[in-house]
Amino acid sequence: MTGVTDVPFWLEIVVSALLVASGLTVVISALGFVRLRDFFSRMHPPAIAYTFGTWTVALAGVLYDSTLESRLALHPWLVVIVLAITVPVTTVLLSRVALFRRRAAGEADTPPPLGRAVDVPPGPDLSQ
Amino acid sequence: MSLVRKVLPAPLTSCAVFALWLVLARGTGASDVLLALAFAVGVPLLTSRLHPEVRVRRPLVIARYLLTVGFDVVSSSFEVAWGVLRWRWRRPDSRFVVIPLELRDPVGLAALAMVTTVVPGTVWSELALDRSAMLLHVWDVGDERAFVARFKQRYEKPLREIFE
Amino acid sequence: MSVVLLTAIRFAIGCYAFASLLVLVRLVRGPRAQDRVFALDLLYLHAMLVMLVLGIRYQSSVYFDAALLIPLFSFVSSSALAKFILRGEVIE
Numbered sequence: 180m181t182g183v184t185d186v187p188f189w190l191e192i193v194v195s196a197l198l199v200a201s202g203l204t205v206v207i208s209a210l211g212f213v214r215l216r217d218f219f220s221r222m223h224p225p226a227i228a229y230t231f232g233t234w235t236v237a238l239a240g241v242l243y244d245s246t247l248e249s250r251l252a253l254h255p256w257l258v259v260i261v262l263a264i265t266v267p268v269t270t271v272l273l274s275r276v277a278l279f280r281r282r283a284a285g286e287a288d289t290p291p292p293l294g295r296a297v298d299v300p301p302g303p304d305l306s307q
Numbered sequence: 308m309s310l311v312r313k314v315l316p317a318p319l320t321s322c323a324v325f326a327l328w329l330v331l332a333r334g335t336g337a338s339d340v341l342l343a344l345a346f347a348v349g350v351p352l353l354t355s356r357l358h359p360e361v362r363v364r365r366p367l368v369i370a371r372y373l374l375t376v377g378f379d380v381v382s383s384s385f386e387v388a389w390g391v392l393r394w395r396w397r398r399p400d401s402r403f404v405v406i407p408l409e410l411r412d413p414v415g416l417a418a419l420a421m422v423t424t425v426v427p428g429t430v431w432s433e434l435a436l437d438r439s440a441m442l443l444h445v446w447d448v449g450d451e452r453a454f455v456a457r458f459k460q461r462y463e464k465p466l467r468e469i470f471e
Numbered sequence: 472m473s474v475v476l477l478t479a480i481r482f483a484i485g486c487y488a489f490a491s492l493l494v495l496v497r498l499v500r501g502p503r504a505q506d507r508v509f510a511l512d513l514l515y516l517h518a519m520l521v522m523l524v525l526g527i528r529y530q531s532s533v534y535f536d537a538a539l540l541i542p543l544f545s546f547v548s549s550s551a552l553a554k555f556i557l558r559g560e561v562i563e
Contacts, residue, residue: 186472188473191472191473191475191476192475194476194479194527195475195476195478195479196479198479198480198482198483198524198527199479199482199483201483201486201520202482202483202484202485202486202487203486205486205487205490205517205520206486206489206490206493208490209489209490209491209493209494209513210493212493212494212497212509212510212513213493213494213496213497218503218505218506221497221506221509222509225509225512225513225516228490228513228516228517228520229516232520233516233519233520233523236483236520236523236524237523239527240523240526240527240535243527244527244530247530254535255523255526255535257539258519258523258538258539258542261539261542261543262542265542265543265545265546266542266546268546268550269512269545269546269549269550269553272549272550272553272554272557273505273508273509273512273549273553275557276505276553276556276557277503277505279557280503280504280505280556280557
């Protein structure tokens with residue numbers, strides 16, 4: 180590692196504030212995940228940890244590493260990009276699973292499949 | 308022109324791979340740049356059969372859309388966190404909302420699914436078979452018609468401009 | 472590295488550990504399989520956050536590489552599990 184410099188104190192304060200913010204939001208999201216009653220409501224609080232909780236840590240890493248190595252070090256932000264690609268896939272898959280299983284079990288307050296709720300244009304006439 | 312097109316079938320992907328490799332390697336030495344160039348040319352050539360032809364337009368709209376989504380992620384993070392904290396006193400109005408869609412492009416719909424899932428407070432749940440509507444679970448709906456109108460204006464309209 | 476930053480790092484890691492305990496409660500209690508899969512995914516996320524913070528603390532690139540790999544593992548395992556509880560089969 181070349182050009183190692185000292186990190187100014189104000190930047191350490193900023194990085195500390197970001198880390199504390201991340202820790203608090205992650206605890207709140209876990210709290211919501213344990214507390215809420217319904218599976219679909221429970222999917223919302225973890226999204227805070229996936230986005231805000233990770234963004235703040237990655238930003239802290241970018242700021243700290245960039246100053247320490249005195250060049251633009253963007254690599255912690257890659258984690259945010261990877262999460263932005265992978266998390267929607269698992270979340271959508273799990274919510275589809277939950278919908279499917281609740282419909283199969285015939286539970287109440289589950290919305291009907293959309294294919295029938297909306298007008299589908301008539302297909303070709305197959306009666307002949 | 309056709310030679311450039313042959314070597315670089317997807318210039319945007321090539322740029323992204325190039326930047327990704329340089330950031331991942333954490334250096335800008337000659338070897339890193341050469342390797343990044345090799346990947347930037349090689350990866351789109353090898354994977355060109357895997358992904359469909361995607362046309363993206365209006366870079367300004369894309370930039371503004373990314374800023375909007377980033378801002379909304381932060382603001383609705385606070386909203387959901389506050390809702391969790393006072394959950395004992397006020398239950399949020401969480402329910403499913405059906406949103407009629409005008410966006411038909413599959414890549415645009417994928418982007419919309421990504422955005423709704425990344426922004427806290429909304430989870431994409433289902434797409435109608437004919438792509439005419441989607442099912443969204445929302446943390447705190449309030450006025451349903453106002454929510455649908457705001458959603459379409461804020462998230463769907465820019466995507467239609469970008470992909471259609 | 473000043474005392475402020477060291478304290479903040481300890482606080483953040485403590486928060487992640489506490490959050491993981493809370494998520495563990497949901498993992499044990501269920502009630503349905505999808506809750507458990509989601510809880511597992513969150514545990515992966517907390518491990519990744521701890522890795523990122525340790526990377527800031529010790530300035531070692533190994534932590535960052537681990538932090539980049541964890542979401543990939545969590546993606547594969549969660550989607551495989553989701554597929555499994557949907558159909559009872561991973562590969563159709």
